[in-house]
Amino acid sequence: xxxxxxxxxxxxxxxxxxxxxxxxxxxxxxxxxxxxxxxxxxxxxxxxxxxxxxxxxxxxxxxxxxxxxxxxxxxxxxxxxxxxxxxxxx
Amino acid sequence: xxxxxxxxxxxxxxxxxxxxxxxxxxxxxxxxxxxxxxxxxxxxxxxxxxxxxxxxxxxxxxxxxxxxxxxxxxxxxxxxxxxxxxxxxxxxxxxxxxxxxxxxxxxxxxxxxxxxxxxxxxxxxxxxxxxxxxxxxxxxxxxxxxxxxxxxxxxxxxxxxxxxxxxxxxxxxxxxxxxxxxxxxxxxxxxxxxxxxxxxxxxxxxxxxxxxxxxxxxxxxxxxxxxxxxxxxxxxxxxxxxxxxxxxxxxxxxxxxxxxxxxxxxxxxxxxxxxxxxxxxxxxxxxxxxxxxxxxxxxxxxxxxxxxxxxxxxxxxxxxxxxxxxxxxxxxxxxxxxxxxxxxxxxxxxxxxxxxxxxxxxxxxxxxxxxxxxxxxxxxxxxxxxxxxxxxxxxxxxxxxxxxxxxxxxxxxxxxxxxxxxxxxxxxxxxxxxxxxxxxxxxxxxxxxxxxxxxxxxxxxxxxxxxxxxxxxxxxxxxxxxxxxxxxxxxxxxxxxxxxxxxxxxxxxxxxxxxxxxxxxxxxxxxxxxxxxxxxxxxxxxxxxxxxxxxxxxxxxxxxxxxxxxx
Numbered sequence: 001x002x003x004x005x006x007x008x009x010x011x012x013x014x015x016x017x018x019x020x021x022x023x024x025x026x027x028x029x030x031x032x033x034x035x036x037x038x039x040x041x042x043x044x045x046x047x048x049x050x051x052x053x054x055x056x057x058x059x060x061x062x063x064x065x066x067x068x069x070x071x072x073x074x075x076x077x078x079x080x081x082x083x084x085x086x087x088x089x090x
Numbered sequence: 091x092x093x094x095x096x097x098x099x100x101x102x103x104x105x106x107x108x109x110x111x112x113x114x115x116x117x118x119x120x121x122x123x124x125x126x127x128x129x130x131x132x133x134x135x136x137x138x139x140x141x142x143x144x145x146x147x148x149x150x151x152x153x154x155x156x157x158x159x160x161x162x163x164x165x166x167x168x169x170x171x172x173x174x175x176x177x178x179x180x181x182x183x184x185x186x187x188x189x190x191x192x193x194x195x196x197x198x199x200x201x202x203x204x205x206x207x208x209x210x211x212x213x214x215x216x217x218x219x220x221x222x223x224x225x226x227x228x229x230x231x232x233x234x235x236x237x238x239x240x241x242x243x244x245x246x247x248x249x250x251x252x253x254x255x256x257x258x259x260x261x262x263x264x265x266x267x268x269x270x271x272x273x274x275x276x277x278x279x280x281x282x283x284x285x286x287x288x289x290x291x292x293x294x295x296x297x298x299x300x301x302x303x304x305x306x307x308x309x310x311x312x313x314x315x316x317x318x319x320x321x322x323x324x325x326x327x328x329x330x331x332x333x334x335x336x337x338x339x340x341x342x343x344x345x346x347x348x349x350x351x352x353x354x355x356x357x358x359x360x361x362x363x364x365x366x367x368x369x370x371x372x373x374x375x376x377x378x379x380x381x382x383x384x385x386x387x388x389x390x391x392x393x394x395x396x397x398x399x400x401x402x403x404x405x406x407x408x409x410x411x412x413x414x415x416x417x418x419x420x421x422x423x424x425x426x427x428x429x430x431x432x433x434x435x436x437x438x439x440x441x442x443x444x445x446x447x448x449x450x451x452x453x454x455x456x457x458x459x460x461x462x463x464x465x466x467x468x469x470x471x472x473x474x475x476x477x478x479x480x481x482x483x484x485x486x487x488x489x490x491x492x493x494x495x496x497x498x499x500x501x502x503x504x505x506x507x508x509x510x511x512x513x514x515x516x517x518x519x520x521x522x523x524x525x526x527x528x529x530x531x532x533x534x535x536x537x538x539x540x541x542x543x544x545x546x547x548x549x550x551x552x553x554x555x556x557x558x559x560x561x562x563x564x565x566x567x568x569x570x571x572x573x574x575x576x577x578x579x580x581x582x583x584x585x586x587x588x589x590x591x592x593x594x595x596x597x598x599x600x601x602x603x604x605x606x607x608x609x610x611x612x613x614x615x616x617x618x619x620x621x622x623x624x625x626x627x628x629x630x631x632x633x634x635x636x637x638x639x640x641x642x643x644x645x646x647x648x649x650x651x652x653x654x655x656x657x
Binding site for chain 2: 030063064074084
């Protein structure tokens with residue numbers, strides 16, 4: 001299906017400045033939430049002594065970041081192994 | 091006061107009326123029946139038990155407690171939202187089967203014994219498959235057939251399990267079961283198939299994305315949640331379920347990452363969410379089961395919302411692959427916004443519904459000291475943000491501009507999505523209402539400073555990871571391809587093995603049959619030689635020679651007799 005008519009109208013993210021602005025907002029937010037760790041003493045989820053790592057500075061931030069990278073790396077490996085043509089079963 | 095009817099009756103009987111009516115009335119009735127049925131359900135209280143006698147056999151058609159009532163309300167809500175989303179449909183098959191499907195789910199959750207559960211179980215399979223077949227193409231026909239076979243098998247396992255269970259315990263009660271005999275294992279397996287346990291999960295990935303745009307919304311609400319209910323009813327606190335659930339939260343993340351069909355991505359994310367619920371059920375009574383059913387409640391709404399937004403995209407553009415879409419925020423800004431609300435809810439951002447339910451399961455794991463399970467669930471929370479929270483809206487509505495320009499979704503679809511989105515925010519912001527419906531008293535408080543902070547750190551840095559991979563062009567592109575999953579076993583491997591056996595076996599069979607024929611021919615020739623008019627055995631023998639033979643035989647006998655008598 002071909003697109004009917006491409007409009008001339010400029011949309012929000014057609015302007016790279018807006019995309020950059022959004023990205024910077026995210027960077028700032030990330031820095032802010034991780035810096036709060038320095039001033040606010042988080043309660044530990046587990047009782048004292050079971051899992052001390054969660055009290056470390058930025059534990060959750062690092063965990064989230066690494067998860068995404070890990071998922072991408074493993075999934076790329078899986079794609080090598082499992083990828084088939086779209087009509088494989090037809 | 092009027093006596094309330096059985097909660098499934100209005101939906102089941104009402105759906106039979108639908109095909110008889112002209113289009114306009116049918117649409118209205120499709121919306122009105124869930125509402126009428128809900129009003130009727132409000133007259134039903136916890137602690138009721140209705141038994142009817144069929145051919146001298148007592149069948150408990152209704153048993154209510156907080157658990158079954160919660161699912162009853164949930165299914166009515168889902169039926170209404172799905173019907174509203176499908177308001178534009180003129181297809182009698184989808185309308186009728188959709189409503190009957192909701193009725194079957196209600197019948198199953200109010201079942202007091204295993205027989206009624208079995209009837210609801212099979213009715214779920216039979217009515218839901220039409221949401222797939224209604225796509226009316228070859229792929230949907232095949233996928234629907236595979237779906238039906240798997241679900242009918244699940245029902246048969248349940249029936250056999252029920253029969254064994256009755257023989258051993260003399261009871262048909264649908265209640266807590268100990269995993270100590272084959273009957274309980276069969277029933278658990280039946281539940282596990284519908285609940286998409288690992289390796290039994292593929293029917294979901296295979297079938298849901300082949301359903302119609304509106305059909306997938308119906309499908310996402312009922313079948314798997316009935317299974318979660320059944321697990322919570324019968325197998326709460328079975329420790330193995332904790333690990334089964336943990337696996338379910340993890341492996342779909344990788345598949346969802348490389349999947350191109352965005353509704354299939356939602357299918358994988360559904361298994362991931364079901365995993366949280368199964369973990370909750372495994373953690374057992376109290377906070378575990380509370381978390382599981384609370385998450386089932388919020389999941390039906392936000393997953394329905396996500397399936398609706400992708401359904402609207404498919405409906406308007408005819409495409410659903412990430413590689414074909416992009417830039418749709420320009421044409422469908424409202425759908426985009428509502429989809430993002432669904433994405434934020436499934437990712438469990440504070441103030442959205444996932445935040446108050448998913449984390450309850452994690453808190454239950456913490457309470458019982460399951461460190462590894464907690465770490466896995468934390469990983470899964472970041473992973474689901476990645477594929478359901480970012481990937482779905484990003485590749486459909488943003489990413490590169492596909493050049494597709496279409497109309498915004500029809501207004502009834504927008505209203506349905508708007509209502510679902512509003513519920514996501516309401517439940518997320520004011521969880522007390524949902525908590526009051528849960529089967530056990532709730533002591534859990536989701537909104538603590540630590541919890542909000544840690545959740546934001548986890549989620550925002552996952553978004554950061556995605557963003558940086560995009561910026562440095564390391565993020566894998568969407569490819570026009572499929573990925574092998576466990577359906578490979580029954581769609582390729584088993585048929586392949588059979589074909590190979592046929593291929594190898596045919597020449598062997600041919601050789602054997604040629605050899606046998608040759609051997610038989612020889613035998614026939616020999617027999618002919620012996621029996622033809624001049625054959626040895628057909629000759630006329632002289633009396634003489636007969637007497638000689640008899641004499642010989644008698645002598646041998648005499649000899650034998652004498653030898654016996656020797657000392």
